[in-house]
Amino acid sequence: MECRGRVLVISADVGAGHDTAAGELARRLRERGFTVDRLNLLDVLPRPVRWMLREAYRDMLRRLPRGYDALFTLTARSRLSVALIRGLLRPVRRRMGRAVPPDTLAVVTTYPFANQLLGPLRRQGRLTVPVVSYVTDFALHPTWLSPGVDRYYALRHAEVPPVDADATPVTTVRPLVSPAFGGAHRTDRRQARRRFGLPERDRLALIVAGAWGAGDVETTVAEVGATGWARPVVVCGRNTPLYDRLRRDWEHVFGWVDDMPTLMRAVDVVVENAGGLTCQEALSAGVPVVTYRPLPGHGRANAGILARAGLTRRASSAEQLRPALIETSGRRDRPAPLSADPADVEALVTEMAAVPGDRRAYHRPRRHLGDAVAVVAALLASSRGRR
Numbered sequence: 417m418e419c420r421g422r423v424l425v426i427s428a429d430v431g432a433g434h435d436t437a438a439g440e441l442a443r444r445l446r447e448r449g450f451t452v453d454r455l456n457l458l459d460v461l462p463r464p465v466r467w468m469l470r471e472a473y474r475d476m477l478r479r480l481p482r483g484y485d486a487l488f489t490l491t492a493r494s495r496l497s498v499a500l501i502r503g504l505l506r507p508v509r510r511r512m513g514r515a516v517p518p519d520t521l522a523v524v525t526t527y528p529f530a531n532q533l534l535g536p537l538r539r540q541g542r543l544t545v546p547v548v549s550y551v552t553d554f555a556l557h558p559t560w561l562s563p564g565v566d567r568y569y570a571l572r573h574a575e576v577p578p579v580d581a582d583a584t585p586v587t588t589v590r591p592l593v594s595p596a597f598g599g600a601h602r603t604d605r606r607q608a609r610r611r612f613g614l615p616e617r618d619r620l621a622l623i624v625a626g627a628w629g630a631g632d633v634e635t636t637v638a639e640v641g642a643t644g645w646a647r648p649v650v651v652c653g654r655n656t657p658l659y660d661r662l663r664r665d666w667e668h669v670f671g672w673v674d675d676m677p678t679l680m681r682a683v684d685v686v687v688e689n690a691g692g693l694t695c696q697e698a699l700s701a702g703v704p705v706v707t708y709r710p711l712p713g714h715g716r717a718n719a720g721i722l723a724r725a726g727l728t729r730r731a732s733s734a735e736q737l738r739p740a741l742i743e744t745s746g747r748r749d750r751p752a753p754l755s756a757d758p759a760d761v762e763a764l765v766t767e768m769a770a771v772p773g774d775r776r777a778y779h780r781p782r783r784h785l786g787d788a789v790a791v792v793a794a795l796l797a798s799s800r801g802r803r
Contacts, residue, residue, distance in 0.1 A: 420449040421521040421769055426534075428457040428527040430470050432627035432653070433552050433693035437592040438526045441550065444762040450769070453517060457530045460515055461508060469529065477630045481712040488713030491559055492577070498558050502532045513537050516545075521769035524761075525549045526592075528560040535562030546768040550592060550761055554691055555717035566768070569761050571696070573725040589759045593693075596677040597701040608682035611675070614649060614668060621646035621706075621741060622683040624694045627672075629655025631689045632709050637666060639708075640687060643738035649683055651676075677701065684745050691718025691728070699727060704744035706731055 423445055427438035435456075442452040458466045476484045491497045512533040516523060522545055525531055530549075537543040546566045556576045560568065569589045570576070576586055609616050621640050625633045629652040640648045649668040652659040662669045673679055676697060680686065686698040686705045695718070698705050705728040710719040722728040731740040 418449060419451055420766075422451045422453065422517055422519050423765060423769060424453045424455060424516055424520045424523045426455045426457055426523065426525045426527065426530045428469070428530070430458075430473060430527070431630075431692075434527045436693055437550060437552050438524075440592045440594055441524060441526070441761055441765075444760075445765065448762060448766055450521075450766075453520075455515055457527055457533075460512055460533075465505075465508075474628055474630070477628070477711060485712030485716070488557070488717075492557055495558070498532075498561070501529070501559065502536065502562065505529065505532050506536075509533055509537055509542075513542055516543065520545055522546045522548065522765055524765055526552055528557065531560055531562040531565050535564030537564070538566070539564030546771065548765060548768060550589070552692065553714055553718055554721040555714060556586070557714065557717070567764075569759075569764065573721060573727065575721050587759060587764065589761050589764065591696045591700060592761055593697050593700045594677070597680070597697045605681060608678045611678055612649075612668075612670075612682055614682055615647070619646040619745070620649050620668075620683040621685050621687050622680065623648055623650045623687045625651075625653065625655075625689055626692065626694065627653040629653045629658040631711050631715070633658060633689075634662065636687065636689070636709050637662060639734045639737055640741075641666070642734070643741060645738050645741050646684060649679075651679070685741055687741075690715040691722050695722065695728065704746075705729070706737075706740045706744055708737060708740075 425438045425442050425445075427434045429435050438454065442454055445452050458470060461469070491501075523534060523543070525534065525547070526549070531547075534543060534547045538547045547564065548567045548569065549560060549565055551560055551568055551570045551574060554571060554574045556568070556570055556574055558577055561577075568586045570586050571591055572588050574588075606616055614620060623633065623637055623640060625631050633650070633652070637648045637650055640646065647668065648666060650662055650666060651670050651673050652662065654672055656671065659669060659671045676694075680698055680701050680703050683703065686694070686703050687708050688695050688698070688705060689708065689710050691707060691710070692714075695705055695707075707719040707722060707728050707730045710716045719728075719730050723730040729740045729744045731737045
């Protein structure tokens with residue numbers, strides 16, 4: 417197949433959701449004949465910033481969930497906070513620009529802070545190829561939004577915050593989920609259970625908490641078991657201490673699982689806490705989902721959107737857990753609710769990459785102030801309001 421050109425896909429190894437979506441997009445683009453480069457944004461950042469975005473974020477989720485929730489809420493409500501983030505990342509822009517190969521036709525991001533670096537480069541004309549962003553959450557948090565990004569791709573039912581009239585358009589797309597979760601790759605349930613050593617006749621609830629095993633997983637496992645309706649099957653990701661603790665009391669506990677499509681085929685319901693990639697995979701596979709004890713910040717935001725859209729059932733207490741499991745179990749193998757839109761991300765990226773070089777300039781009116789001026793103006797306005 418003749419090479420159609422080069423596309424750069426930028427993600428970050430913060431959990432696994434951003435990276436997995438980027439990997440699936442890269443696979444699809446290569447099938448279309450593109451050369452695809454993958455870039456971990458954290459490799460571009462200075463060590464202290466890298467630590468803050470990964471280790472500090474993970475520790476905050478585990479030990480200071482209320483602090484993370486407050487930070488998520490603050491950045492959702494204040495444009496100043498997002499402008500400050502963009503300003504703090506300003507010294508890294510030159511390094512980010514050098515990381516884009518000169519023959520690149522388009523840049524795709526699956527991590528919000530990448531937008532805060534690439535958007536300004538694009539707006540200032542220092543990056544002359546389209547920048548598009550695939551939003552991995554249902555809640556399009558303002559940290560995803562940056563002047564200069566050419567287009568955003570979001571899932572059906574995603575909620576977009578109020579933006580300016582000249583804001584970048586948002587296109588609804590199918591999720592970047594491996595086709596192995598779809599109906600064409602079905603595995604017989606009995607075979608799937610044998611593959612993982614699971615009982616063939618019991619009702620099973622798969623409890624997942626992402627690559628980090630974040631959240632109050634042990635309590636969730638105990639309360640699912642206490643319902644008496646289903647036996648817990650737990651995936652701890654790369655959280656080895658969590659795996660070791662749960663193995664003392666529960667039989668079906670796994671660490672990192674490479675074959676999640678088959679494991680999902682083996683269970684009756686998925687119990688999750690973030691509304692991210694695993695939830696999208698379960699919905700794509702036609703497996704019902706219960707959201708329970710959602711993570712603060714993006715987890716709670718996603719949970720609310722999913723419940724309002726009727727995609728999942730949210731249980732708010734241990735008393736609601738058993739009815740939620742019973743109700744959702746009857747929805748197994750329903751049509752994938754996130755695949756109703758005709759647009760595939762890889763097709764849209766292909767269109768953007770095909771735009772001739774002399775038409776790739778960023779033409780949107782530059783109504784936004786420079787980063788530093790915007791921050792100063794916002795601070796002055798805020799100080800006047802407090803007087």
